[in-house]
Structures are given as structure tokens and as C-alpha cells.
Amino acid sequence: MLHIVACIKQVPDTKIIKMNPKTNTMDRRTAPAILNPYDAHAVEEAVRIRERYGGTVSVVSMGPPPAVKAIKKCIEIGADEGYLITDRRFAGADTLATSYALTKALEKISKVKPIDLVICGKMSIDGDTGQVGPGIARRLDIPPLTSVNKVVEINKDEGYAIIHRKLEDGYEVVQSTLPCLFSVEKTINEVPYSSFQNMLKAAKYQPHIWSVDDLEDVDIKQLGLKGSPTIVSKVWAPAKPEGGTFIDGIPQKQVEELLSILLEKKELFSMKEG
Numbered sequence: 001m002l003h004i005v006a007c008i009k010q011v012p013d014t015k016i017i018k019m020n021p022k023t024n025t026m027d028r029r030t031a032p033a034i035l036n037p038y039d040a041h042a043v044e045e046a047v048r049i050r051e052r053y054g055g056t057v058s059v060v061s062m063g064p065p066p067a068v069k070a071i072k073k074c075i076e077i078g079a080d081e082g083y084l085i086t087d088r089r090f091a092g093a094d095t096l097a098t099s100y101a102l103t104k105a106l107e108k109i110s111k112v113k114p115i116d117l118v119i120c121g122k123m124s125i126d127g128d129t130g131q132v133g134p135g136i137a138r139r140l141d142i143p144p145l146t147s148v149n150k151v152v153e154i155n156k157d158e159g160y161a162i163i164h165r166k167l168e169d170g171y172e173v174v175q176s177t178l179p180c181l182f183s184v185e186k187t188i189n190e191v192p193y194s195s196f197q198n199m200l201k202a203a204k205y206q207p208h209i210w211s212v213d214d215l216e217d218v219d220i221k222q223l224g225l226k227g228s229p230t231i232v233s234k235v236w237a238p239a240k241p242e243g244g245t246f247i248d249g250i251p252q253k254q255v256e257e258l259l260s261i262l263l264e265k266k267e268l269f270s271m272k273e274g
Contacts, residue, residue: 002055002156004046004117005109006079007102007136008039010063010070011126035070038121040077042184044191045151046119047078053154056080056113060105062090062098068207075202076194082207083109089212092225095127099135100222104215106140116156118181122147133183143180149188154178 012031046057058081059074061067071082085105093101106115118140120133130146137144149171150164159178164171166185194202212218221227245261247254 002050002053002116002154003058003113004049004055004119005058005060005106005115006039006043006046006074007106007118007120007132008043008059008061008070008074009036009121009124010034010061010067011036011124014125033066033069035073036121036124036126038123038125038184038186040073040121040191041186041188042119042121042182043074043077043079044189045182045184046117048189049117049151049154050078053156055116058083058109058113060085060102060109062086062093062101062105065209068209071207072202072205075205076198077191078198082205083210084207085210085212085215087211087213089220089223092228093223094228094230095129095131095135096229097223097225097227099132099139100219100227101215102132103136103139104218105210106136108210108215116179117154117161118142118179120181120183122183122185130183133181137181140179140181143176144183145174145176145180146183147185148182149185151182151188 010033013034014031043057043059049055050057057079059071059079060083061071062085063070065084065086067084067086071084074082083105085101090097090101106118109115118133118136120136122133123130124132134144134146145161145163145165147166148163149166152162152164152173154161156178160175161178161180161182162173162175163182165174166187212220212223219227247257249257
């Protein structure tokens with residue numbers, strides 16, 4: 001039976017969040033926390049693979065205690081078990097420290113039930129780096145398959161997986177040994193509304209909660225700010241684009257004015273190139 005583990009994250013809803021004009025940082029208090037959308041698709045795909053081949057779907061996350069809400073959302077989608085690693089010593093982690101902490105959690109989970117497949121969302125909407133998934137794969141020494149938009153076959157008995165990877169000009173078919181790690185695109189599936197049964201299960205469910213002390217062979221220097229060599233020198237909100245020009249009048253007048261504007265811009269570009 002397959003054991004699939006999805007790595008998920010609770011993030012602020014970037015459609016609502018505002019930027020602090022003084023610090024040029026995201027004001028996380030201005031937006032509700034949600035399950036990272038890419039991760040929702042990762043969990044959904046894990047559930048679909050379980051339905052095809054049988055097995056168990058677990059989810060694991062690193063975050064503050066309220067991240068339990070994101071894990072409960074994964075149970076709604078159809079996950080079987082959830083694990084949250086939460087500790088002040090994780091705070092301030094960049095992608096390097098995050099991948100290290102999640103790897104330690106995965107190692108502990110695998111000692112109870114060996115892991116055949118790890119699935120991550122392509123990226124988180126608050127960081128947009130896409131680095132955590134490959135970082136976990138590197139630490140676990142398993143193949144990372146990125147930009148996955150279709151799972152063709154998972155064969156545990158023969159130890160391989162076949163997937164489609166999304167490329168700029170098409171896709172490629174890749175066969176990998178198991179265990180391996182997928183980081184998936186949003187286009188891989190559609191996340192349906194949760195069933196009433198799953199919603200009831202999620203409401204009652206309490207995930208496994210671990211601190212740093214519950215993990216094994218942890219190098220404290222690789223956690224949180226101490227283990228985060230990334231330095232963000234400057235962050236700023238992009239300038240709002242200038243408003244467009246409204247052209248009114250009869251169609252002939254509109255066309256003449258539009259051509260005049262376009263020709264003027266063409267001359268400006270020609271002058272700059274010269």
C-alpha cells in the first residue's frame with residue numbers, strides 16, 4: 001500500500017493582503033490565513049493517487065499553532081493523517097531552513113510508515129520561490145520531479161512513477177524511481193467541494209503536533225533564523241501603472257486619434273533606439 005505525504009503551508013491570502021508603506025513588507029494582519037492554493041492541488045492529487053492504487057495520505061506542515069486550520073482543510077480534501085511541527089525555534093526560517101525542518105519531520109514519519117511519494121505544491125503564494133520541494137528531495141536523496149501536471153502511473157511493486165512535466169513549449173514524459181518527490185502545478189487537477197463526511201471528520205480531527213524536541217538528530221543551527229543564510233536587502237511594492245487614455249466620439253474620430261497616439265509612441269521608441 002502506498003504512503004503519500006503532502007508538504008503544505010498556511011499562507012496569508014495575497015488577494016487581500018496589504019503592503020506596509022513604511023517597512024515595505026507584507027502586513028500579515030490585513031489578510032486571513034489560508035491553505036496555500038498550490039498545496040491544495042498537491043493534497044487533492046495525493047488523494048486521487050490513493051483512490052487509484054490504495055494506501056494512505058498524510059500531510060505535514062511547519063508553522064505556528066494556528067496552522068492546524070490548514071491541516072484540517074487537508075483532512076476535508078481527503079487526507080488521512082496530519083502532522084504539524086511548531087516551535088519558536090523554527091521562526092524566521094528561509095527555504096533552506098524550512099526544507100531542513102520538514103525533512104526531519106518526514107524522516108520521523110517514515111520510521112512509523114515508510115514513505116513512497118512526497119508531493120508539494122509548485123510554490124507558496126507568499127514566497128514564490130519554488131525551492132522547498134527540491135530542497136527536501138535533495139536532503140532525502142530522492143529524485144525531484146518539478147512542474148508536474150499529470151500523473152500517468154505509480155507502480156510500487158516495480159518501484160517507478162511516470163508523470164508529465166509542464167514546459168514552456170509543451171510537456172515531457174518522465175519515468176522516475178520510487179520514492180521520489182513531485183512539485184505540482186495548479187493545472188494538475190481541480191479541487192472539488194469537500195464532502196459533508198470529510199467536513200465532519202476535519203472538524204473533530206486533531207493533528208499530531210511536534211516540537212523541535214520531538215524530532216531526531218536535529219542540528220539546531222540549521223533551524224529558524226540561525227539556519228537561514230538568505231538576506232532580503234530590499235522589498236517594495238511596485239508602482240501603480242498610469243491610467244489609460246479614454247477616446248470618445250464617433251468611430252472615425254476614435255480611429256484617427258488612436259492611430260495618432262500609436263504613431264507618436266512608435267516615434268518615441270525609434271528615437272530611443274537611435
